[in-house]
Amino acid sequence: MALGQKEFRMKALWMKIQSLFYLVFGKNYRCDCGHFAKQKTQMTIDGQSSIYTLGKTHDYCPQCWAKAAIRCAWCGETILPGDPITLYTPCDQNFKPPEYAVIYKKTPRLQLVGCFRRECAETGLDRTGFWMMPGRVQRAASPMEILLHANPTDGPMIFNDLGDPNKAILIPDEVAQPEK
Ligand SMILES: [Zn+2]
Numbered sequence: 001m002a003l004g005q006k007e008f009r010m011k012a013l014w015m016k017i018q019s020l021f022y023l024v025f026g027k028n029y030r031c032d033c034g035h036f037a038k039q040k041t042q043m044t045i046d047g048q049s050s051i052y053t054l055g056k057t058h059d060y061c062p063q064c065w066a067k068a069a070i071r072c073a074w075c076g077e078t079i080l081p082g083d084p085i086t087l088y089t090p091c092d093q094n095f096k097p098p099e100y101a102v103i104y105k106k107t108p109r110l111q112l113v114g115c116f117r118r119e120c121a122e123t124g125l126d127r128t129g130f131w132m133m134p135g136r137v138q139r140a141a142s143p144m145e146i147l148l149h150a151n152p153t154d155g156p157m158i159f160n161d162l163g164d165p166n167k168a169i170l171i172p173d174e175v176a177q178p179e180k
């Protein structure tokens with residue numbers, strides 16, 4: 001595929017996220033972001049339809065949630081709040097990240113936020129965090145980090161639900177020290 005075509009394809013994918021539509025029911029709730037939203041909102045992102053359900057605390061409306069989406073530094077596809085991510089460092093020192101790439105850390109080595117799609121993440125062991133509202137990295141212990149630090153049973157360790165922040169060992173920002 002010629003580079004131009006590829007760029008166009010990425011752009012087209014990204015444009016789809018803007019074409020949200022709402023099939024809404026129930027009463028309006030005021031969210032902490034200041035917008036009003038229904039309890040459930042149907043939305044289409046990258047051609048995939050799903051229902052956005054307001055959290056119990058009504059913190060973010062679906063628009064603000066979708067606006068916090070970013071693009072993977074490597075494949076350019078969408079990363080939504082709540083998605084698992086990788087924080088790879090480019091092998092090539094002269095690598096110029098695309099302008100939409102999100103930098104997690106510049107020092108001691110450049111780390112870019114990437115998606116956890118099979119084509120992008122080398123292995124499940126590379127799940128190093130989650131993309132969270134309102135647009136930040138929540139570091140989480142990757143299975144590799146867990147293996148290196150403690151394996152109390154000495155037996156094989158089984159990891160599942162790598163995509164679920166509720167089942168991850170989260171690492172506080174003070175410890176992770178992301179780029180400010
Ligand atoms: Zn909002």
Ligand SMILES: [Zn+2]
Pocket residue numbers: 072073074075076077114115116117120
């Ligand atoms: Zn990717």
